Amino acid sequence: MSETRFTDQHEWVRVDGAEATVGITKHAAEQLGDVVFVELPKIGQSVGKGAEAAVVESVKAASEVYAPIGGTVTEVNAALNDDPAKVNADPEGNGWFFKMKAADVAQLSALMTPAQYAEYVKGH
Amino acid sequence: MTDTTQILRKTPLHALHVELGGKMVPFAGYDMPVQYPTGILKEHLHTREKAGLFDVSHMGQAFLSGDDPARALERVTPADLVGLKEGMQRYGLLLNDAGGIKDDFMTTRLAGERDLYLVVNASMKESDFAYIAERLKGIATLAPQPDRALLALQGPAAAAVLARHAPGIDALTFMKVARAQIAGIPAIVSRTGYTGEDGFEISIAAADAARLARILLKEPEVLPIGLGARDSLRLEAGLCLYGHDIDETTEPVEANLVWAIGKRRKTDKDFPAAEKIVDRIFNGTARKRVGIRPDGKAPARDGTEIADKKGRVVGRITSGGFGPSLNAPVAMGYVETAFAADGTEIDLLVRGKAMPARVAPMPFVPHRYKRAG
Numbered sequence A: 001m002s003e004t005r006f007t008d009q010h011e012w013v014r015v016d017g018a019e020a021t022v023g024i025t026k027h028a029a030e031q032l033g034d035v036v037f038v039e040l041p042k043i044g045q046s047v048g049k050g051a052e053a054a055v056v057e058s059v060k061a062a063s064e065v066y067a068p069i070g071g072t073v074t075e076v077n078a079a080l081n082d083d084p085a086k087v088n089a090d091p092e093g094n095g096w097f098f099k100m101k102a103a104d105v106a107q108l109s110a111l112m113t114p115a116q117y118a119e120y121v122k123g124h
Numbered sequence B: 001m002t003d004t005t006q007i008l009r010k011t012p013l014h015a016l017h018v019e020l021g022g023k024m025v026p027f028a029g030y031d032m033p034v035q036y037p038t039g040i041l042k043e044h045l046h047t048r049e050k051a052g053l054f055d056v057s058h059m060g061q062a063f064l065s066g067d068d069p070a071r072a073l074e075r076v077t078p079a080d081l082v083g084l085k086e087g088m089q090r091y092g093l094l095l096n097d098a099g100g101i102k103d104d105f106m107t108t109r110l111a112g113e114r115d116l117y118l119v120v121n122a123s124m125k126e127s128d129f130a131y132i133a134e135r136l137k138g139i140a141t142l143a144p145q146p147d148r149a150l151l152a153l154q155g156p157a158a159a160a161v162l163a164r165h166a167p168g169i170d171a172l173t174f175m176k177v178a179r180a181q182i183a184g185i186p187a188i189v190s191r192t193g194y195t196g197e198d199g200f201e202i203s204i205a206a207a208d209a210a211r212l213a214r215i216l217l218k219e220p221e222v223l224p225i226g227l228g229a230r231d232s233l234r235l236e237a238g239l240c241l242y243g244h245d246i247d248e249t250t251e252p253v254e255a256n257l258v259w260a261i262g263k264r265r266k267t268d269k270d271f272p273a274a275e276k277i278v279d280r281i282f283n284g285t286a287r288k289r290v291g292i293r294p295d296g297k298a299p300a301r302d303g304t305e306i307a308d309k310k311g312r313v314v315g316r317i318t319s320g321g322f323g324p325s326l327n328a329p330v331a332m333g334y335v336e337t338a339f340a341a342d343g344t345e346i347d348l349l350v351r352g353k354a355m356p357a358r359v360a361p362m363p364f365v366p367h368r369y370k371r372a373g
Helices: A026-032 A105-110 A114-122 B014-019 B040-049 B069-073 B122-135 B158-165 B206-217 B227-236 B263-268 B274-283
Strands: A003-006 A011-016 A019-024 A035-039 A052-058 A062-066 A071-076 A098-102 B023-027 B030-035 B051-055 B060-066 B088-095 B101-109 B116-120 B140-144 B148-154 B177-182 B185-190 B199-205 B222-224 B287-294 B305-307 B313-323 B328-336 B345-350 B353-360
Touching: A003 A114, A011 A105, A019 A026, A098 A105, B014 B030, B014 B206, B030 B040, B030 B227, B040 B051, B040 B227, B051 B206, B060 B069, B060 B122, B069 B101, B069 B116, B069 B140, B088 B122, B101 B122, B101 B185, B116 B122, B116 B199, B122 B140, B148 B158, B148 B206, B158 B199, B158 B206, B185 B206, B199 B206, B206 B222, B227 B313, B227 B328, B263 B274, B287 B313, B287 B345, B313 B345
Parallel strands: B051 B222
Antiparallel strands: A003 A011, A011 A019, A019 A098, A035 A052, A052 A062, A071 A098, B023 B030, B051 B148, B060 B116, B060 B140, B088 B101, B101 B116, B148 B199, B177 B185, B185 B199, B287 B328, B287 B353, B305 B313, B305 B345, B313 B328, B345 B353
């Protein structure tokens, strides 16, 4: 069973066993507007929880994407290099950024559940 | 979200922007739409393909009266305004005593009218109007027009759209201006704009603004366009944004705006810091404003450092982003003059990495103005 959690920086992380997939939330994609460039991490790169792992740029501005939990990057969504608009079209699906091997799945418990995140976004 | 305690001003179209789903942001003290639900990319492309309607009512409008307002205004600008013909508009630079650029603005001499009509940048209007009034005291009187609104209709379909409501308006060619009725609304219409496309700027009474905007938005070619696309359009067109590409610390020659200095003015040297500026025309400047095309896909934003291939910083980007019509990043900035030639290879220091780029000619997207003849 996979489980999706959210950060207060508007990333999502979906964990299936030790594999974690990371992206930005629908709310974040809407706030950014049209995404025109994504800088992805390197495969094999180790990232700490909360560390900058990727960059997403819209016509308006650049934003950092932070790793919701710590781990080692195992795969990046190379399709975003040619078609960054996927981030807007399907932010919580085909618009994922990278996958990582989670260092400690227990870090997930500190993140928001879908219901908590929905509540959090209301206040923003 | 940024906490803003300042009270934002509203243009006469504010309620319409909100009704159209505009995403409102603070800009130059006004609550303005950065985009509509269409989104910046599509708004940009739509303007280049058909027509876009922009609310630029936040800009400052004024009339300047006096015995010879053109000669009076030449005290603060190197533009040739005495030579400005009736029914024409001209770009000018408002200079401080050191030759720094206080603002850029447009001056119009309407047919059969003695007063000049001015349009200045929103962020600078109070400062500009105070400066002009002070410098021209006793010879000309400035009358700001806070009760006027300003719309821009830009794009290849703009002329056909406007002609439906103002027959004969297509007779105006680039930089020409006339008083006209649009759908019965009295307006000052100029064949100008800041997108690089053919188009018009339409000054009307604030009370008529929403009605005219709704009439134009009903036309099938026209979409409302926000400030986001206005910025990417003007950047692709190589046009300066005041406060970014030019300001009081930049001078006309290094800003590559020598064309805004009238020929007679160069000879007469009767504008602020004229000796210094004319000397710069002949002897060059230490730095130059140039266009920049990154080799890769990463946009380089305002403030990005520009380095030579050995890593020495030789300049800074003043406007940068993504050019939707080019589907590529574009930028402009200042570099040491030795690096200003088109094709010069440089690096942009983005997030600690050196991104290869080249100095490139502007405009990035060719202007499509409807010139006379």
